[in-house]
Amino acid sequence: MRVLSKLMLAAAMLAGTVAGANAQDKTPVKLGAIEILTGPNSRYGIAIQRGFDLALADINKAGGVLGGRPLALAYEDSAGAKEQALNAARKLIGRDRVPLILGPTLSNEMFAAGPVANERKVPIVGTSTTANGITAIGPYVFRTAMPEADVIPVTLKTAQSKFGIKRVAVMYGNDDAFTKSAYDVMKATLEKLGIQVLTTETFGSKDTDFSAQLTKIKGLNPDAIVLSALVEAASGIALQARQLGIDPKVFIIGGNGLNSPKLGEIAGASADGTIVGSPWFIGKKDPANQAFVTAFREKYGDSPDQFAAQAYDTLFIVAKAIDAAGAPDSEKIKDALIKVKHTGVMGPFSFSESRDPADTSGVVVLTMKGGKFQLLE
Known part of the structure; x- marks a missing residue:
């Protein structure tokens, strides 16, 4: 019995030592x-x-x-x-x-x-x-x-409702999974909303000259350009569109890649009127x-x-x-x-069973004015 008691006491002391060590663990x-x-x-x-x-x-x-x-x-x-x-x-x-x-x-x-x-x-x-x-x-x-599949439909539906958009030109980067996926969502949404696509133009992620695509688009006189691009290409497209004389009333409606203040910093006034959807707004x-x-x-x-x-x-x-x-x-x-x-x-968050955000109802639609995004009202 004494041996057993000593063993139990030793075990208890060891457990206490381990617990103390764990409590004091400050390893990053x-x-x-x-x-x-x-x-x-x-x-x-x-x-x-x-x-x-x-x-x-x-x-x-x-x-x-x-x-x-x-x-x-x-x-x-x-x-x-x-x-x-x-x-x-x-x-x-x-x-x-x-x-x-x-x-x-x-x-x-x-x-x-x-x-x-x-x-x-x-x-x-x-x-x-x-x-x-x-x-x-x-x-x-x-x-x-x-996911873009939750944001882009809200953006396009809002633009259609507010501005009566009926005819658009589409541009997207065709060598990037993100921009290609966003384009797929845009294409399906435009079809669902009954918005006519006059032309679909592609470009590479490293391209800097978009004049051929934009000249063609200008001749078609769309209500908007629906664009899936990362911010560098998007900035160049916005700048060249205005330089080629595409009316500022022809909105650029973008995916998540355009949702950066860098768009306004790079493209300046040429980016004004750009419309994007976002799950967050600085204001x-x-x-x-x-x-x-x-x-x-x-x-x-x-x-x-x-x-x-x-x-x-x-x-x-x-x-x-x-x-x-x-x-x-x-x-x-x-x-x-x-x-x-x-x-x-960002507001309340939890994961869905698919490990995506569970709540996708918080999309806001923004427009750029004076180089900064603000709520589209």
Whole structure:
């Protein structure tokens, strides 16, 4: 009996020591993040990085995760290349042993990196990947970005109702998964709304001269140009359209790629009148959003965009999943993510069974005026 009692006492002391060690564990929980930090599309990735970093500071100031462990992010620059995004995912999983990856920035990159994370059973969360089929990659692939399939129909229907649009020209980048997917949604929506498509013109993501397509469009005299492009190409198209004499009354109606303040910065007055849909608006009056906007401006000397806002909320969503999982364990985090509920700067959020945003009712339609987006009224 005495031997048994001593063994029980020793076990109790060991358990207490382990529990104490766990309580004192201040090792950072390091996550991976794959974003475009250099190159033409870094405008998106840098905004996302800033959103993450602002959230990271707030989370750690509030105590971190798992009872006091700081959260950390290991960034990998994809430079907008899917091969680089793929290698970044392999590095973060194989060398850095991260339990979760944030990103990549573009859908093209997710279609490359997502299968690797899914195969290795590491959850990967896209904050800006809106193409069709992203979460169909596998059960470890999530996204907090609202799909274009939910945003574009609202945008086009609003433009039709407000401006009586009947005839349009369509332009899209045909060598990018995101812009091609958005075009597919545009095509189906235009057909459903009974809007006539006069011509469909394509271009490459690295093209800078759009004069041939725009000259043809000018001769057809459409009510609007429906455009699926990333912001660099969209800015060039807006500039060249006005230079060629396409009337400013011929609206440019865009997908998510145009939803960046950089459009106004690059194209100036030529971008005025551009119409886009968004799940977020900088002018939302709720306290959480206004506090985020103020903090972002104070830290970076610039205003946040939709991509920064989505990134900010996403890190809080992931932090909640880590706490619910009870450990930086990929499988437990994956199971916890699907159950997370969070109200942030984007509004209430939860995942659907397909690991997409469950609530897609918060789309607002914006128009650019004086180089800045405002609500279309």
